[in-house]
Amino acid sequence: MHEMSIAMAVVCQVEEAARAHGAEGVETVTLSVGELAGVVPDALRFSFSLACEGTVLAGAELVTEHVAGRARCESCGGEWATGVPPRLCCTRCGDSRTRLLSGRELGIATVRWAEGPQRARALEEL
């Protein structure tokens, strides 16, 4: 299950960003996941919760944004939704010179940081 390796890579990248931002906790991590990226969002969520344990991401929620697969024909200019499994020959003229416009994305879009305990205490004292 490579979702674990992927989750670990996500955690690693977010940990690094947390250091850069001086963040003490993470509320949500939003991932863009193309429908042709080859990962299963549910498996990824499960692995993510395990990978977060003992890190600054502990308790963070993983939100996945679905990106639909779209392709374009170089020959007739037609565009279509690829679906899964993808139809990558032109659905209009049948040509095989086509190109994928979207659907392979696998990326961290945004991170929502949590207020750390120190900051919460500081706010309370105000």
Place this chain on the structure above:
Amino acid sequence: MCRVTDLQQAVMARNDDRAEHLRAELAAGGTATVNLLSSPGSGKTALLEAELALARERGVAVAALTADLATENDARRLARSGVPCKQVLTDGLCHLEADMLAGHLAGWLPGDTRLLFVENVGNLVCPASYDLGESLRVVLASVTEGEDKPLKYPTAFGTAQLVLVTKEDIAEAVGFDRDAFLTHVRQVNPGVEVAFTSARAQLGVGVLLERALAVADGAAAHRPVMDRRTAAHGHAHDDGHRHEHAHGHEHGHRDGPEHEHSHGHAHEHGPDQGLSHPHAPAHVRG
């Protein structure tokens, strides 16, 4: 502190970068890598045994690295061809990553190697997401696996630069529908070559070696529509070159902490004795 950060980082960036470096490093040393992917038991080792023997017969310097969850059986089988072979045990990891491969090659890969064959862990899901720095990605499917395999595993078949059907000797017995298979391959990977082979009947043995040598000599390999690099660049059919650097991951992942992975253990197997003969290829373009 800003509560939401727009990170926009590709998750596979680290492996992709490592793979790109490894590809360049190997190419500089005159080595092209072939990454072999299939379900467990499709016949990767059997075909590779025949191809390695053929390479040795023809005086082509090849080496093979095989990754399994457990046992050294595959390396033992491959070593009978008399070429340098190495077994990698992944300790439970379902795929190889570029980093792991680089680690296993260091200090082992003979300097004059023209072609390095990597038999990936038998699995059509996970290995498909990891570029190993190969110059040719080959996906195999045996005739017993069903004609809809390419549709069930579109990431693997969709990123293949060569598809090999194996166990063709029993195609008739199992009622393999060649046309249906080809239609399905074409749906997810228009233009990829499909060749039919049987290690047992010595059919189509040599196709893999020839295609790998062509790529090693600089011929452009097929560029799948699904290839992330093709998709990212958006000019799929310019020069057929696969060696450019993908964009969209230049956001500071380089100086980050390296995430740790077990590299497993590895063992080398010495040569023993050679085996067999070439045969006429049978192939079509999907």
